[in-house]
Amino acid sequence: MLIRHMFTTATYLGLFAVIGTALVALTFINTEQRIADNELQALLRSLHELVPPRLHDNDLSEDTLTLHDHELLGSKKSVIAYQARKYGKPVAVILAPTAPDGYNGNIKLLVAIDQYGLLMGVRVIGHRETPGLGDGIEIERSEWIESFNGYSIDNPGGLGWRVEKDGGIFDQFTGATITPRAVVKAVHKALQYFEANKDTLLARPVTEDETRARLAEAEQHED
Amino acid sequence: MKTDYFQIARDGLWNNNPALVQILGLCPLLAVTNTVINGLGLGIATLLTLVLSNVTVSLIRNIIRPEIRIPVFVLIIASFVTAIELAMNAFFYDLYKVLGIFIPLIVTNCAIIARAEAFAAKQPPLPAFFDGLMMGLGFASVLVVLGGMRELLGQGTLLANAQLMFGEAASGFSLTVIDDYRGLLLAILPPGAFIGLGLLIALKNVIDNRRKERSNEVIPVTAEAVTGT
Numbered sequence: 001m002l003i004r005h006m007f008t009t010a011t012y013l014g015l016f017a018v019i020g021t022a023l024v025a026l027t028f029i030n031t032e033q034r035i036a037d038n039e040l041q042a043l044l045r046s047l048h049e050l051v052p053p054r055l056h057d058n059d060l061s062e063d064t065l066t067l068h069d070h071e072l073l074g075s076k077k078s079v080i081a082y083q084a085r086k087y088g089k090p091v092a093v094i095l096a097p098t099a100p101d102g103y104n105g106n107i108k109l110l111v112a113i114d115q116y117g118l119l120m121g122v123r124v125i126g127h128r129e130t131p132g133l134g135d136g137i138e139i140e141r142s143e144w145i146e147s148f149n150g151y152s153i154d155n156p157g158g159l160g161w162r163v164e165k166d167g168g169i170f171d172q173f174t175g176a177t178i179t180p181r182a183v184v185k186a187v188h189k190a191l192q193y194f195e196a197n198k199d200t201l202l203a204r205p206v207t208e209d210e211t212r213a214r215l216a217e218a219e220q221h222e223d
Numbered sequence: 224m225k226t227d228y229f230q231i232a233r234d235g236l237w238n239n240n241p242a243l244v245q246i247l248g249l250c251p252l253l254a255v256t257n258t259v260i261n262g263l264g265l266g267i268a269t270l271l272t273l274v275l276s277n278v279t280v281s282l283i284r285n286i287i288r289p290e291i292r293i294p295v296f297v298l299i300i301a302s303f304v305t306a307i308e309l310a311m312n313a314f315f316y317d318l319y320k321v322l323g324i325f326i327p328l329i330v331t332n333c334a335i336i337a338r339a340e341a342f343a344a345k346q347p348p349l350p351a352f353f354d355g356l357m358m359g360l361g362f363a364s365v366l367v368v369l370g371g372m373r374e375l376l377g378q379g380t381l382l383a384n385a386q387l388m389f390g391e392a393a394s395g396f397s398l399t400v401i402d403d404y405r406g407l408l409l410a411i412l413p414p415g416a417f418i419g420l421g422l423l424i425a426l427k428n429v430i431d432n433r434r435k436e437r438s439n440e441v442i443p444v445t446a447e448a449v450t451g452t
Contacts, residue, residue: 013291020302027306031313038316131257131411132377 235357262370266363277355379404
């Protein structure tokens with residue numbers, strides 16, 4: 001009798017688990033595509049703010065490179081770079097480095113650098129800095145982040161790539177030095193990475209013919 | 224027994240308000256109320272969950288065995304919250320990005336399971352629905368008022384980022400109440416939430432006491448009041 005009672009009770013519980021899971025699964029199936037679209041649209045929107053659609057004709061979200069450089073890109077994980085091309089020719093690259101030394105942990109950035117090494121723009125895509133103080137790095141809060149536009153690895157030279165307080169040319173905010181200092185440093189490092197890896201970052205995409213040619217060549221060497 | 228809808232409304236909105244009297248669901252309450260829109264977003268999501276879970280619990284109240292009622296309530300609430308989270312991600316993506324991590328926390332909002340256990344499991348669907356609606360409104364209105372207080376003091380605006388919820392057409396809703404306001408940082412930070420909620424509870428008590436004095440009769444303490452976190 002008791003066993004039977006336990007069995008029915010367990011069946012009821014299992015039944016509700018199945019119904020609940022079915023509800024979640026159904027919602028998931030019906031929203032999956034839309035959520036993926038949203039995420040892609042949000043990514044493209046932030047990328048297009050840096051490299052406007054008129055400057056390129058490829059799909060930024062598809063032409064990506066996966067980079068690894070803990071020192072210069074600030075992350076132990078792989079970092080994505082988006083290539084912008086027009087008529088097949090690279091015009092710019094957008095790196096997604098991390099400033100690891102924000103006041104409250106990581107500050108995630110997008111840094112767009114054109115083919116000549118000039119900064120096209122920087123955006124903060126994720127941070128946990130103090131509201132009202134450190135969040136001036138957001139484009140919605142202040143124009144500070146645009147002060148990088150047009151600069152490059154050699155301009156400003158010397159100690160210029162620092163906040164004013166440290167003898168550089170970039171403003172800090174009232175009451176917050178650590179946050180802008182971290183961002184300036186990360187942008188500078190991204191430029192250094194670009195300088196060292198220009199060839200890979202601005203490489204034309206490898207076409208299928210080229211891959212085949214290379215494979216053929218490798219085989220010949222093996223013989 | 225005839226259901227007293229007026230009493231249900233009074234309990235949910237005022238006498239037994241989930242946030243001001245039961246002090247339930249503090250984690251999302253304190254975390255997201257730095258603007259009106261954030262408060263409203265979480266308030267609506269909580270309201271929806273409360274109504275859905277109350278109605279469902281009420282519908283199954285006669286077939287569910289007492290031993291497993293709590294796991295079943297949790298299952299129901301968790302399923303609805305996950306479904307709401309997915310729907311929000313699909314249809315209000317920008318708002319979801321702001322509130323994202325707090326939506327799953329609705330599952331842990333004791334106000335919802337407390338209503339399921341204390342009310343919905345003993346009542347027909349219609350009163351359960353109405354109770355969920357009123358409790359949800361009571362909770363949401365505290366979120367909105369607290370969000371408004373903190374937004375006004377913290378950054379001198381009201382309804383900033385309304386476009387997250389109502390689309391681009393609403394970007395004009397935002398009011399800059401105080402021009403060139405430097406902002407009171409404390410209001411935006413977590414301590415501001417505690418202080419703000421404390422002030423709201425104090426205000427409610429002052430109003431209750433005034434009313435008691437005026438009518439010169441003792442308002443009975445609601446027996447249903449549940450405390451916890």
